[in-house]
Amino acid sequence: MNMKNKNTDPSVLKSKDIRAALIRSGMESMTKHGYISSNLESVLKKEGIPKGSFYYYFKSKEDFGREVISCYASFFAYKLDKYLLNESVPSPVERLKLFYEDARQGMAKYHFERGCLIGELMQEESLLPDGYNAVLNEILTLWQDKVARCLEQAQQIKEIKQGIDCWELAYFFWIGWEGAVMRAKLVKDPQPLDIFIKLFFAGIDQ
Amino acid sequence: MNMKNKNTDPSVLKSKDIRAALIRSGMESMTKHGYISSNLESVLKKEGIPKGSFYYYFKSKEDFGREVISCYASFFAYKLDKYLLNESVPSPVERLKLFYEDARQGMAKYHFERGCLIGELMQEESLLPDGYNAVLNEILTLWQDKVARCLEQAQQIKEIKQGIDCWELAYFFWIGWEGAVMRAKLVKDPQPLDIFIKLFFAGIDQ
Numbered sequence: 047m048n049m050k051n052k053n054t055d056p057s058v059l060k061s062k063d064i065r066a067a068l069i070r071s072g073m074e075s076m077t078k079h080g081y082i083s084s085n086l087e088s089v090l091k092k093e094g095i096p097k098g099s100f101y102y103y104f105k106s107k108e109d110f111g112r113e114v115i116s117c118y119a120s121f122f123a124y125k126l127d128k129y130l131l132n133e134s135v136p137s138p139v140e141r142l143k144l145f146y147e148d149a150r151q152g153m154a155k156y157h158f159e160r161g162c163l164i165g166e167l168m169q170e171e172s173l174l175p176d177g178y179n180a181v182l183n184e185i186l187t188l189w190q191d192k193v194a195r196c197l198e199q200a201q202q203i204k205e206i207k208q209g210i211d212c213w214e215l216a217y218f219f220w221i222g223w224e225g226a227v228m229r230a231k232l233v234k235d236p237q238p239l240d241i242f243i244k245l246f247f248a249g250i251d252q
Numbered sequence: 253m254n255m256k257n258k259n260t261d262p263s264v265l266k267s268k269d270i271r272a273a274l275i276r277s278g279m280e281s282m283t284k285h286g287y288i289s290s291n292l293e294s295v296l297k298k299e300g301i302p303k304g305s306f307y308y309y310f311k312s313k314e315d316f317g318r319e320v321i322s323c324y325a326s327f328f329a330y331k332l333d334k335y336l337l338n339e340s341v342p343s344p345v346e347r348l349k350l351f352y353e354d355a356r357q358g359m360a361k362y363h364f365e366r367g368c369l370i371g372e373l374m375q376e377e378s379l380l381p382d383g384y385n386a387v388l389n390e391i392l393t394l395w396q397d398k399v400a401r402c403l404e405q406a407q408q409i410k411e412i413k414q415g416i417d418c419w420e421l422a423y424f425f426w427i428g429w430e431g432a433v434m435r436a437k438l439v440k441d442p443q444p445l446d447i448f449i450k451l452f453f454a455g456i457d458q
Contacts, residue, residue: 078378079376079378079379080375080376082288082289083288083289083376083379159378161375165375165434166375168434168435168437168438169286169367169371169372169375169376169434170285170286170289170375171437171438172284172285172365172437173285173289179438179439182438183438183439186435210451210454214447214450214451215451217444217447218428218447218448218451218452220431220435221428221431221432221435221444221447221448222424222427222428222431222448223431224431224434224435225426225427225428225429225430225431225432225434226427226431228371228374228375228430228431228434229374229392229426229427229430231374231377231378232374232377232385232388232389233385233389238423238427241420241423241424241427242424242427242428244420245416245420245421245424245455246424246455248416248455249451249452249454249455249456250455
């Protein structure tokens with residue numbers, strides 16, 4: 047009952063909504079422009095929130111950035127699991143291709159103006175607050191683990207070449223994926239994603 | 253004689269030196285921090301040049317950036333030719349690997365703090381002056397052409413798999429290369445470059 051009361055208190059709900067809206071808006075800005083050039087004032091203006099009240103929700107831009115990164119990482123991990131653990135698709139290679147198609151559509155939806163938040167911030171590593179770089183690398187490592195497990199399954203059923211270290215192959219995948227997203231954002235076209243996926247799989251075809 | 257007189261005029265020499273020093277310093281800053289966050293004042297301070305005199309050498313930061321990009325592109329095209337057209341190394345695959353080793357040493361020399369200028373700026377595409385994006389893509393396309401020709405030679409002597417489109421393969425190479433440089437800069441370690449090169453060649457081994 048207490049929980050119910052707490053969750054339905056209009057002021058709490060409003061506060062949660064505003065916080066979530068700010069994070070969503072921050073995510074939009076940072077996937078376009080990165081962290082450094084993301085302007086807090088624009089984020090607040092877009093959500094119609096007075097500048098002064100930002101600090102009611104977040105201690106600082108650094109704190110806000112961490113929340114945005116954390117939300118993006120969770121959202122993306124969920125998306126990866128949705129595709130890579132989907133047992134209704136028997137082929138692990140096909141699962142990874144379905145993830146690519148979803149991400150391709152996601153970029154097209156925003157006219158290739160938004161990239162991967164982690165890739166955007168990675169490029170700014172020399173300018174980010176202390177500790178951010180480690181967080182970015184941890185997130186990439188987590189995503190790599192998910193892809194590595196999918197590739198191991200593909201290897202077990204002889205869908206891809208034997209004798210390749212799937213951890214290294216997943217690292218290779220994310221290196222190329224971030225490069226492809228960056229290039230697709232530059233040319234405003236899916237071609238880099240398409241070429242990357244085509245040749246990634248051509249290289250490990252059984 | 254006229255040319256000689258012109259080149260040895262101390263004021264002309266000094267002016268050329270200052271211009272070159274500013275470009276070199278801009279290149280250092282932009283390979284670390286990108287274009288947007290590269291501070292003209294720091295560049296000038298580093299070279300001991302008064303702020304006001306910058307505009308004697310360049311019309312604007314935008315103009316300066318274009319010069320820096322152009323110099324970097326020439327320097328890098330020269331480096332690629334030096335390795336990829338080196339006929340004293342009979343194997344085209346070996347030539348590409350020698351380019352990688354040179355670039356790896358270059359990054360290590362600066363403690364993995366400097367990336368590829370084109371990759372750095374590419375990530376800022378939404379914030380760059382008009383026309384920059386097209387220039388970046390043209391430079392990458394030029395580098396791709398050089399790698400494509402090297403890979404075609406490798407294919408001709410059956411060093412790598414037949415039946416692959418070398419233009420696409422070179423595109424794939426640069427996607428991954430930029431991703432690997434970016435990751436190496438994040439983790440301050442050559443591992444991403446090493447994994448990228450290892451698996452790139454594993455995928456096209458004859």
